[in-house]
Amino acid sequence: MRSLTGSGLPKPAQPRWAAREAARYVVDNWRVLAPRVASGEAESVFDEVRNAPFQQRTPAAGRGMDIHRLAVALLFHGDDDQIPEELYAYVVACADFLDDWGVRPLLAEVHVGSRTHRYAGTLGMVARLSNQEMALVTYETGSDVWPESALRAAAYRYSDFYVNDAGAEIPMSTLGISAAYGVHIRADGYAVHPLEAGEETFQRFLDVSAVARSARTLADLVHAPVLPDHWSNHAANPPERFSGEEGPWEL
Incomplete structure (x- = not known):
């Protein structure tokens, strides 16, 4: 049931909340994070900051x-x-x-x-x-x-x-x-x-x-790319502009 309310109800405040908490985490921890970025750990720091809002929970959360x-x-x-x-x-x-x-x-x-x-x-x-x-x-x-x-x-x-x-x-x-x-x-x-x-x-x-x-099924509304019907005879030998260094275009 929670998946239904969680997926079906817009949460306009959530992106702002997540951005605010991520920014707060950076401000509170910049002395530790900055040297890590400088030493080549930028991706690791990015993931840590991105996930920070969802780690800041009270001990009682969900209990x-x-x-x-x-x-x-x-x-x-x-x-x-x-x-x-x-x-x-x-x-x-x-x-x-x-x-x-x-x-x-x-x-x-x-x-x-x-x-x-x-x-x-x-x-x-x-x-x-x-x-x-x-x-x-x-x-x-x-x-x-x-x-x-x-x-x-x-x-x-x-x-x-x-x-x-x-x-x-x-x-x-x-x-x-x-x-x-x-x-x-x-x-x-x-x-x-x-x-x-x-x-x-x-x-x-x-x-x-x-x-x-x-x-859950919105992705099914968009189908794979198609060609005009009159190009069907090119299936075995596609037009030249659809071939190149990447190989022939998949029909």
């Missing part, structure tokens, strides 16, 4: 459910022995969220799918909150909660089924989900963002998915 599991152990069992030092502040923030919002998890990290629309994914959590909402919760541990989170939440919500512990497919509609939240977990706390995850957002997810799937 939302790991943090959730550790937070549950900390909140309900007082167990902090298994928490890596670099994640401790994030786990505490997550535990605060669970406690403050009275989160009672019903499902966590379950596979969902839609045969109708041909997609599948793994949702983060469905939980009952203290206000009695049955909510779909997605953790975000990067720089913010982005629109893709709402698209994915709608896709999870309107999936045909989820797979329970016994391997059975259970209709998603039986869960009675009425709300969705993106929870931004940071080292200094958390922020809960309500997500629009209704039918209109689901249709937008389907639109984005259609673009992503279409993009």
